[in-house]
Amino acid sequence: MQIKKIGFISLGCDKNLVDSEYMLGALKKSGYEITNNPCEAEVIIINTCGFIEKAKQESIDTILEMAQLKEKGKCKLLIAAGCLSQRYKDELLDEMPEIDAVVGTGNFNEISEVIQRLEAGESKINFTNNCSFIDYDIYSRIQIYPYISFVKIAEGCDNRCSYCAIPNIRGSYKSRDIEAIKKEVKLLVSGGAKEINLVAQNTTNYGIDIYGKPSLPHLLEELIKIEGDYLIRILYTYPTNINDELLEIIKRSDKIAKYLDIPLQHVNDRILRLMGRPGNKRFIQNLIDNIRRQIPEITLRTTFIVGFPTETEEEYNELLDFIKKYEFDKVGAFKYSQEDGTLAAELSPQISARIKQIRYERLMELQKMISKKRNQRFKTKVLNVLIERYDPEKDVFIGRSENDAPFVDGVIEIMNNGDEIEIGKFYRVRIIEAYEYDLAGKLEKSSEVLRDN
Numbered sequence: 445m446q447i448k449k450i451g452f453i454s455l456g457c458d459k460n461l462v463d464s465e466y467m468l469g470a471l472k473k474s475g476y477e478i479t480n481n482p483c484e485a486e487v488i489i490i491n492t493c494g495f496i497e498k499a500k501q502e503s504i505d506t507i508l509e510m511a512q513l514k515e516k517g518k519c520k521l522l523i524a525a526g527c528l529s530q531r532y533k534d535e536l537l538d539e540m541p542e543i544d545a546v547v548g549t550g551n552f553n554e555i556s557e558v559i560q561r562l563e564a565g566e567s568k569i570n571f572t573n574n575c576s577f578i579d580y581d582i583y584s585r586i587q588i589y590p591y592i593s594f595v596k597i598a599e600g601c602d603n604r605c606s607y608c609a610i611p612n613i614r615g616s617y618k619s620r621d622i623e624a625i626k627k628e629v630k631l632l633v634s635g636g637a638k639e640i641n642l643v644a645q646n647t648t649n650y651g652i653d654i655y656g657k658p659s660l661p662h663l664l665e666e667l668i669k670i671e672g673d674y675l676i677r678i679l680y681t682y683p684t685n686i687n688d689e690l691l692e693i694i695k696r697s698d699k700i701a702k703y704l705d706i707p708l709q710h711v712n713d714r715i716l717r718l719m720g721r722p723g724n725k726r727f728i729q730n731l732i733d734n735i736r737r738q739i740p741e742i743t744l745r746t747t748f749i750v751g752f753p754t755e756t757e758e759e760y761n762e763l764l765d766f767i768k769k770y771e772f773d774k775v776g777a778f779k780y781s782q783e784d785g786t787l788a789a790e791l792s793p794q795i796s797a798r799i800k801q802i803r804y805e806r807l808m809e810l811q812k813m814i815s816k817k818r819n820q821r822f823k824t825k826v827l828n829v830l831i832e833r834y835d836p837e838k839d840v841f842i843g844r845s846e847n848d849a850p851f852v853d854g855v856i857e858i859m860n861n862g863d864e865i866e867i868g869k870f871y872r873v874r875i876i877e878a879y880e881y882d883l884a885g886k887l888e889k890s891s892e893v894l895r896d897n
Contacts (some may be wrong), residue, residue: 745776
């Protein structure tokens with residue numbers, strides 16, 4: 445069997461996307477051709493997600509859909525990689541005969557070897573002996589998105605929240621060396637990346653395992669020294685280590701987005717204890733007050749879980765009242781998912797699917813009104829916008845400012861008035877309309893922005 449063309453599907457979060465880009469790079473380095481058409485592929489690789497039930501189901505459905513191409517298409521081999529494979533390696537191989545190999549979250553760098561062994565006649569290969577891998581070959585990464593990059597600064601997690609299976613899947617927290625990260629960011633910027641998104645399960649814990657203390661501010665100090673026209677965004681900032689040192693560098697540097705993504709999950713003290721989250725409601729209130737006092741213009745994003753086991757209507761309403769009071773710019777909500785092997789899965793009573801859905805809808809309806817209200821403050825203002833694409837149907841350019849993270853937040857539509865706009869550059873855009881999640885604007889004259897003058 446001589447394999448040439450490989451099809452690749454990446455599911456799940458942006459941290460999974462990083463692994464996918466490195467897998468693609470390893471495959472290309474080994475001489476394989478990557479195709480975007482799965483019907484042409486002789487091998488199909490699916491980088492799966494196994495975080496919550498909905499994501500697991502999407503992964504399984506995708507595997508089954510691609511398995512049909514082993515009968516109808518050119519596909520000879522089907523490989524499942526990523527979180528679902530790491531978490532359910534034995535079940536996948538036993539219960540899904542369509543799968544030829546599973547590759548775990550710490551073995552994706554060996555993807556070419558797996559294919560070669562399958563080509564040589566082996567079957568049912570299980571490559572899941574490692575939970576995590578951070579020694580990336582930064583020179584063989586393939587960028588899926590040309591102007592935005594996600595850079596993983598650490599892998600795994602030590603938080604052990606009672607609802608979360610991530611530590612079981614990806615292992616304990618492991619930080620990358622500052623110099624390795626700096627080298628990667630420098631390479632990405634020189635290759636045309638305009639937005640660098642720093643990701644980990646917990647970015648504010650960065651460095652504690654290798655430097656003896658949280659070192660995200662020091663990492664940022666090093667990254668902003670890199671020459672070039674780019675913006676750094678920090679995602680997944682666990683609230684515990686958001687301190688004045690971190691806020692000061694965000695406030696001071698125009699290369700760092702005035703944006704923080706802080707997963708809070710809840711505010712009721714009892715629920716927070718059951719979740720295994722550090723701190724309490726008073727700590728969260730003081731944190732948000734301090735952030736906004738120091739950086740009044742900052743955009744805050746957070747996530748909450750509704751329907752956590754034993755959550756009462758009163759405790760849920762306490763969460764809604766908190767959201768009304770603090771008016772976050774962006775809020776994502778999850779319906780609690782009962783995950784195997786987690787402490788919360790054993791709690792009783794579990795909340796019914798119907799009540800979880802009602803609570804989810806009420807929260808998101810409230811946030812829609814808050815989001816529109818918050819967006820109104822941008823009307824008539826001029827924002828620096830990264831232009832990412834052109835929409836021929838609407839005849840508008842689509843971009844984002846520092847206030848919106850890729851894939852999860854809103855966009856800005858810029859009217860096409862015949863201006864010479866180049867995809868992948870920053871421009872000054874005056875906002876003329878604000879909606880629930882998106883904005884609309886027009887280009888300012890002499891509007892191109894350069895951050896590295």
